[in-house]
Amino acid sequence: MARGAAVEFFLLGPLEVRLHGKPAKLGGQKQRGLLAQLLLNADEVVPTARLIDELWGERPPPSAANSVHVYVSQLRKVFGDGRLATRQPGYLLDVGQDELDARRFERLLGEGRALRARGNATVARRLLGEALALWRGPPLADLRHEEFAQGEIARLEELRLAAVEERVEADLELGMGGDLVPELDELVRANALRERLRAQLMLALYRSGRQAEALDAYRQGRRILHEELGLDPGPALRELEQAILRQDPKLRGRSGDARTVQAAARARRAGLAIAVGALVLLAAGIATAALELTRGGRRITRLPANSVGVIDPRGDRIRAFVSIPGTAPSALAVGDGAIWVADTDGNSVSRIDRSTQVVRQTIPVGGGPAGLAVGGGGVWVANGLDGTVSRINATTNQVVQTIAVGNGPSAIAFGAGALWVANSADGTLSRIDPDTGHVTRTLPAAVGATGVAVGFRRDRHRERV
Template sequence: MEYRILGSTEVTEGGRSLAVGGPKPRRALAALLLEAGRVVPVESLVDAVWGDEPPRSAVNALQTYVSRLRRVLGAGTLCRHRAGYRLTADPDLIDARRFERLLAAGRAALAGGDPRVGHRRVEEALGLWRGPALLDVGDAPFAQAEIARLTELRLVAAETRVEARLALGDVSGSVAAARALVADQPLRERGVAHLMLALHRDGRTGEALTTYHDVRRLLVDEFGLDPGDGLAELAQAILRQDPGLRAAPSPAPHAVGPRTARHRE
C-alpha cells in the first residue's frame, strides 16, 4: 500500500487507487499522513476537516470517517489512541517522504562528484509528482505550511537537475530546462544563474548577459533591489570570458529570488 500527497491525496495498492471517501475523509487522511507515526489529537483532526466552525456532530462524524479509513488501510495502520489517532507507515511508502530521500541522495551524489547518479536520483524524485502538493486539500489551513515546504523542495529538485545536466555536459538540455525554470520563477536567482551558465557554455554569451540584465531590471523595477553578489559576479565572469566557467560546476547561490538581492544604495 502506498500513500500519495504529491498531487491529490490518494492511497494505492498494486497500482490501483483505493476508495477513501469524499472531501472530508480525505482531509482527515491528509492530516494523518502529514503527521505519520505521531498521534494526532481529535481536536486537531476536527480543525483539519471543518476549520474554525465545526458542527456539533463533528467528533461523531470524524469517528465515522476514521472507521471507514481503517477498513481501507487496516486497523494496524490507523490506530486509535486515548488522545487521538495515529497512522503508521514506512516513510518510503509515502511519496513526499520518498521524494525528500531521493532528492537528498541526488544532491549528495552531485556534491560528491557523481552527477550521473545525482541526475538519476533527482529524476526519480521529480517523477513522483502528479500535480501541486495536496491538491485536493490545498485550501485547508493545516496544509499550507507543508504545501509551501514541498513546493520549495520541488523547485530545488528542478534546479538540482539542471546542475547535474550541466555537470554531465548536456548543454542543450540544460538550456531548455533552465529556461523553463526561469519562465516559471523569473526572480529566483539560482535558476537564473543556471540559465546564464548554460547559455554561456552553449556559445551564447550575449543571451547569457541579456538574461542577467533582464532579471536585474525586474528586481529594480519591482523591489528596488539589485541582484545578489553571486549573480553579479557570474555576470562579470561571463563578460570577461573566464575560462574557469567552461569546466566549473554550475553556480549555486545560497540565496534565491529577491531574498538574496541587495538593496540599492
C-alpha cells in the same frame, strides 16, 4: 505492528492511496481531508480536537466528533487492521519510510544532494531525476484550498524547486548546456526572482554559443530585482556576468563529460521518432509484455510495455526506456521542451523531461485521449470519448481550455496556422484557431478517419492538410 494489504500513499499530486497498485476509494472531501492530516503527521498522534478544528474551523457541528470516528472507521476498511490506530488523545497512522511518496522524494533529494557535493554528479543526476519523477502534479492538488494544507504545500513546492535546481546543477557539472535552455527558460519565467535558476540559464545559454542572450538574461534579472524588491543581483550572479564578459574558460565545464552528455542528447533526439512507432503499436495491443522492434528484418531489442524507448541510432539497441503511468498509452508528441504521452484508460497526459528522461507530471484531460499535438502556444489533446479537445498550458501543466469538436475525435495536428482534428465517428474535420480556441470551420472528411497531417505542397509552396 500488524498490517493489512500493501498500501502506498501519495501527496505529490492529488491525494491518492493505492492497494497493490490499484487506486482505493477514499470517500468525500472531509474524509480525504482527515486522511491528509494524518499523512502530514504520519507516525505521530493527531488529537481529535485538532482534526475537528482543521476540518470544520471555529464552528464545528455537534456531530463533528462522531463524524471523525466514522471517517476513521471507513479508512480502516481501506487500509486493513493495525495501520490506523487509536492513541489518546486521537489517532496515529503508521506509514513505512517508502510507503509515502513525499518521504521517498525527500530521501532521494537528500542522497542526490550529498552525492553531488562529493563530486558524483552522474549518480546524483539519476537520483534527483527519480525524486522528481514521483511528482504527479501540485501537492495535495484536490485539497489545495484547505487551510491546514497551506504550509505543507508551500514546503513541498519549495523542495521540488530545490530538487530541480540540484538536478540542473548536476547536468551542468556533466557539461550540458543547450539542451537545458528550454526547461530553464520556462523555470525562470515562472520564478523570476530565483537567482540560482537564472545563473543556470545564463550558463546554459553561454555554453550553447548564445553569449548575448546570456547577458540579456542577467540584465532582465537585475531589472526585475530592482523594480520589485529594490535590490541588486547577488554576488554569485554578478560574478557569473563578469566571467561571461571575459569568456572565462572555466565556464565551458568538463569537456569530456560535455561530449558524453551531448552525444547522449543527440541520441535521445534522434530516437524519438522510433519511440513514436513503438508507442502506437503498444497502444494498439500488438504487444503486451514487450514490443519487438526490427530494422531491415533484424531484431534490435525489446521494449517493456507501457514505456517510451530511447533508441541509439548508432547501434541496434534500445539504450534506455521511460516507464509511463497508465496501461493504455495512445499517442506521443514532442515540443515545448518535453515529451507528451497520452493514456486512454487513465484519461491523462504525462509530461516527460527530455533532459532527465523521467515523468515530471501526469495531467488529467478528457475522456479517452486519442491524439496529441504541440504548437500554437499549447499542447492539444483530442479526447475521443468526450468529443472535445483539451488545451494544456506547457508552463503550468494544467488544462486551460476545453473545446467541443465533432463526434469521436481520433487525431489532431498543428500546421498552416491552425489545429486540425479528425472526427472519426461523424466523418468531419474541425479547424481550430489556436489563438482563441474556437472552431472556425468544419469540413467533410470520412467516417472512420484515424489520422490527420499537415504537409508541404511543392507546386504551391504552401502547407496542406
